[in-house]
Amino acid sequence: MNRYLSIYICTLVSSTLLVGQHSLLNQTEGSIMTITGPIAADSMGLALIHEHVFLDWSGADKLDKGQWNNEDALRIILPYLQGMKENGVRTFLECTPAYLGRNPQLLLEIAKVTGLQILTNTGYYAARKYQHIPQSFYEQTAEEIAEIWINEFNVGIGGGQVRPGFIKIGLDARENLTSNDQKLVLAAAKTHLATGLTIVSHTGTDQTAALQISLLREHGVAPEAFVWTHAQRGTKEGHLNQAREGAWISLDGLGWVHPTNGDSTKLYRYVDMISNLKEAGFLHRTLISHDAGWYTVGDKSQDKYQPYTPIFELLFPILVKRGFSETDINQLLVKNPLEAYIIRVRNYP
Template identity: 45%
Template sequence: MKIFWIPLWLISIVCSSLMAQENRMIMTVKGPILPEQMGSTLIHEHLLVDFIGADQYDPTSWDKDEVADVVLPFLEQVKALGANTLIECTPAYLGRDIPLLVALSQRSGLNLITNTGYYGAVDNKFMPEHAFTETAEELASRWIAEWEQGIEGTGIKPGFIKIGVNSGNLSPLHQKLVKAAALTHVTTGLTIASHTGPSLAAFQQLELLENEGVAPNAFIWVHAQAEKDKSKHVAAAEKGAWISLDGIGEQNLEEYLDFLLHLKSKKLLHRVLISHDAGWYSPREVKGGEFRPFSIIGEKFIPLLLSNGFTQDECHRLLVENPANAFSIQKKLHK
């Protein structure tokens, strides 16, 4: 079923002068585009994830051609449904592979967006050694350098900041990650997407960001579906944060419909993002293991929304307008 997608075939790279138009830019692995060129967007997906841990991480341990052969059909499937952009949320030391993303973007025709930042969730298993000793300013300087110079010598720039924190009260280390993300945002204008879960850590992050001069609308509360108290979603959205409901799958469609109906009733759909958190090729499994497709939203969830009182315009907002607003590169400062 294709009626909800807004296919846009404008995937040519915008000239470098677009870099100066900070509030009109999205950064893909093939360069900057206008927000209007994103089209229908999946805001939280993964193409490759390596769970071995930062201390053993080796990005040469997988065959890029094999990975591409496994992943490409899933990208072509969602492209055929009308999607135009996929935001790849795998951070450094967890499987972020820039040459692979460029190749897959070129072969699939999808805009792919990658990130800078470090992932502290899962008790810091995926944090590099230097992250434990460096200051927030030093970490931020690394992430800013990826924006200014490109990632790992590729010249490819990140389109957002990805961090991760444990649930519960933020540890001093994770407070440092949030501060580093804030400092990076103030310099670059990149949006901060934080793997978070329940609301306690989300609101603590919002407070830290505001203390560093960053406005709530620069923050995406990733995995907000882990918080079952819908009033917390409302409170964060009313502050201006993005509420990311990014675990949509075959077994939970009604639960996500309920989340969205509640936010719609509060007139807050303009602060909501949806995705699958699906994929991915796992280098430690035979042939990459089981790959979950990116098609459930297009094939099943949007039809469910339409049959439960959502309009085409509201679906367009969720899949097109909100991602463009959330990931536009612009300094969003707290006043």
């Protein structure tokens, strides 16, 4: 398409989408927002809800996008995505936030080459001691930060065609949330209420999850809008407690369970946690993924890349032996992702 024509159409679409406040939410409610636009929720298919293809650990202050080489990254990434596709995956969520290597241009290229449906995110990641948080965060209020994120949803990331399909935040594990932690969660709450996007939070312990969920409630957001990411770092009791509240329990480190030296304890911990949730009647609140990948900026060897396949090759054979039915497996990789990431405001109370 002619470049100017396509810019004209994009502008036309953006302005049409923005007639009246929340109109984009109205128009996209009930769908899933991929990087190439909204899709019907039931065309999400088999989905991996927490993966990475590209990361830059430089830190918000030192990050230099001029150093990124998408061509080199593609060469490394594509064979791994082929492995993902061979297992029937149709959609994946790329969970790398801004200031940590979020790379919409690369994701568009990947979607084009592989045919995979990809979701990216808006939000900031404060885990790892706030080193991936921009300086502006400290000078802005939660409202101002939310406005930036909401704007990414309404008009596109950097004014481009890619919109976020979820909100990604991250906190270090603590006994109490700091005022900056609270500001981050509050910005996520406001963004959820304006966009209907689900909040995915890199969270350590039971306590850090519980604190966020109660803060979200105070600001009118129901636990159903919250994904307790890296819940494998919590306890089985904590999982049941938060599942009972309605939150999503994301057991998402399955890319890192390869039995090395005959040690399969990591893998069986997942089997145990998933079985526990199923037995208690909370399979419908359980999400699984690999947190695998990824191309690391500045790493010459790229030899730490983990495949996106252990769920299919290692986990499922064990779950099936333990009595998980096809319906259960389908629930974990099709039904729950659709339910969890559908665009919908989930108010509390």
